[in-house]
Every structure is written in structure tokens, then in C-alpha cells.
Amino acid sequence: MTVADFIADQRTSHQVPHAVSCRALEVSQSWLYKWLGRPPTARAERHADLTLAIQEIFDRSGDTSGSMPGSVA
Template identity: 80%
Template sequence: MTVVDFIADQRTSHRVPHAVSCRALEVSQSWFYKWLGRPTTTRDEHRADLTMAIREVFDRSGGTYGSPRIHIELRGRGWRVSKNTIAKIMAELGLAGRVRKRRRSLTRQGKRPAARDLVRRKFTAPAPDVAWCGDMTEMW
């Protein structure tokens, strides 16, 4: 939202006169009227087209793509835009990709067979240096 949009929004939504808003923001009323009636620039049109393209790719992905994947998709379509610009537009639109949940476990099933239980689960030894045991999750 630009300053002009903010002043216009205050005028319509909250009935704050534009003169008061201009004075509070330290801009002149002539500046406000100049920017209010200006035609759209090519940059604004390009930004609007980019926003529509981002929205379309995001919706087509089912809401899963984040800015890096949308960047790859748009580069494939011929857009020249950075990931940071896409991330900024997505934040303005309130779009966020879903994060894949990684399967996490503390122990992994190995491909090797389990070691034989030589102490037969008896962890007390009759004398020192007779039986050694330990707890190891994984041995490579």
C-alpha cells in the first residue's frame, strides 16, 4: 500500500479529511492530488502481471509452492524476476507454501542383521573385564 492509497483509504474508511492525513504524513495536498490522478506506469502494470502470474502458479500447485519453486516455474515461462521479489509479493498477498514434514526417527532400520546377544541380557559380570556391553543405536 502506497502513501496515496493510505491517505485515500483513511478518507473513505475512517472519514479523515485528506488535508489532515497529508499534514500528519508531512506531504503536500498538491502532491496527493498529483499522485491520485496519475496514470498507471509500465512498472505498475508489470507488477500487476507478475502478481497474477504468482497467484496462478500458487493456486495451480494447490498452495504448496513457496517462492523458490514459483521462481523456477516463472523463469521457465520467461519471467526475469528474483526470488526475493516473489517472496515479497507472496507476503503481501498472504501466500505461504506448505513445508514438507520430514519423517524423523531416532532409530533407523538398518539393512544389516542385528548382532547376536552374547551376554543373553545379563548385564552384570562376575569379574572385571569379563563382559563388556553398551547401548548403541547404530553401528556402521
């Protein structure tokens, strides 16, 4: 989670205004809005793709993908 994501989450989850979080973390509000408005990086897109692929495999396995209980890895 990035600082910008954390600030945005504080507003969503705890109704903490962006201005308060920015002051507490010593970042400017203009930086926050610039960061939040930027397109995702190639790395972030790849991470999202991998997360979806892993979830699909897990769902197809009947939520049993991974080591069996008691098995030796």
C-alpha cells in the same frame, strides 16, 4: 505502499479526511490528487502482472505450491 496510497487508505479504512492526513504528513492536497490521478508506472504494471501470474500458479497447484512440510530446501 506509497504515501498517496496510505493517505487514500486512511480515508477508506478509518474515515480520516485527506486534508487531515496531508497536514499530518506535510504534503499538499494538490500533490495527493495529482499522484492519485497519474497512470501506473511500467514497474507497477509489471508488479501487478507478476502478482497475477504467481496467484494463478498457486491456484492451479491446489494451493500447495512451495516446499513440502519437512522437506529440505
